[in-house]
Amino acid sequence: MIRIVKGSIVEIDADAIVNPANSMGVMGGGVAGAIKKYGGAVIEKEAMAKAPIRIGEAVETSAGRLACQYVIHSPTMERPAMRIGAENVYLATKAALQKAFELKLRKIAIPGMGTGVGGVPYEDAAKEMIRAIREFEQKFDEIILVDINESMIKAWRAVVGCKNDNRRSMKL
Numbered sequence: 001m002i003r004i005v006k007g008s009i010v011e012i013d014a015d016a017i018v019n020p021a022n023s024m025g026v027m028g029g030g031v032a033g034a035i036k037k038y039g040g041a042v043i044e045k046e047a048m049a050k051a052p053i054r055i056g057e058a059v060e061t062s063a064g065r066l067a068c069q070y071v072i073h074s075p076t077m078e079r080p081a082m083r084i085g086a087e088n089v090y091l092a093t094k095a096a097l098q099k100a101f102e103l104k105l106r107k108i109a110i111p112g113m114g115t116g117v118g119g120v121p122y123e124d125a126a127k128e129m130i131r132a133i134r135e136f137e138q139k140f141d142e143i144i145l146v147d148i149n150e151s152m153i154k155a156w157r158a159v160v161g162c163k164n165d166n167r168r169s170m171k172l
Contacts, residue, residue, distance in 0.1 A: 002137060002160065005146045006153050010038040012146050015105035016060070016070040018096040020113040023078045025051040030116040035071060040064035047073045056091040058099040070103065072096045076114040086124040089114040093132035101139050109144040112152035126155035 009017050009031060019032050025047035027036040036044050046061035050073075053059050058074035074096035076088045092113050100108045113129055114120035120128075133143055145156050 001142050002133060003142055003144045004153060004156050004160075004162075005144055006148065006150065007146055008034065008148055009109055009111045009146050010034055010066060012068075012109040012144055014068050014107045014109040014142075014144055016072050016100055016103070016108050017063070017066070017068050018093075018108065018110040018113075019047075019071050019073045020092060020111060020116075020118075021047065021053065021073040021075045022080045022082070023052045023054060023075045024048065024080065025053060025073060026080050028080050031111045035066070039066040039071065043071050047071075055088055056095050058092075058095040060099055060103060068109075070105070072099050072108070074099070074113075076118050081117045084114050084118040084120060086114070086120050086128045088118070089120055089125045090128035090132050093129045094135065097132060097136040097139075097143075101136065106141040107144070108140060108142075109146050111145075112147045112149060112155075115149070115152060122149075122151045122155035123158070126152070126159040130156070130159045 027044040043064045050059040060070045074092040076092040115125045
């Protein structure tokens with residue numbers, strides 16, 4: 001099942017949350033910055049110790065003070081603040097789901113990938129993320145798409161073909 005939620009990924013109840021990382025494991029701003037702020041610097045330290053992480057690969061770290069078990073770091077870009085293409089979003093989403101499957105997780109939360117400093121338009125990111133999710137959705141109890149940005153929420157809803165409404169959470 002896919003669920004779309006407007007909110008902060010650090011507050012989601014899941015086995016793991018995904019960090020749309022860079023290959024170096026540096027956790028600066030955006031989603032990575034929020035994960036580091038609420039989970040602790042230990043997450044970044046562990047991610048950097050596993051770097052470089054190639055685009056199309058993902059690594060797991062502990063979740064520090066977060067409620068989830070793991071943070072899955074899946075690079076959308078090689079260096080911090082790089083502009084990227086939509087294909088990187090597909091590769092990063094697929095790698096995160098593959099890592100979660102390998103870890104035998106049942107519930108994973110994924111934010112908008114590549115739409116911040118990566119510069120991928122929300123609609124393009126949503127299409128690539130859903131393309132990857134469709135390859136894995138039967139392997140999980142729940143895949144939660146979560147973002148604080150209403151434009152990302154609308155893009156996911158449009159791609160999966162559900163009516164755009166104001167509910168905070170929507171199961172598909």
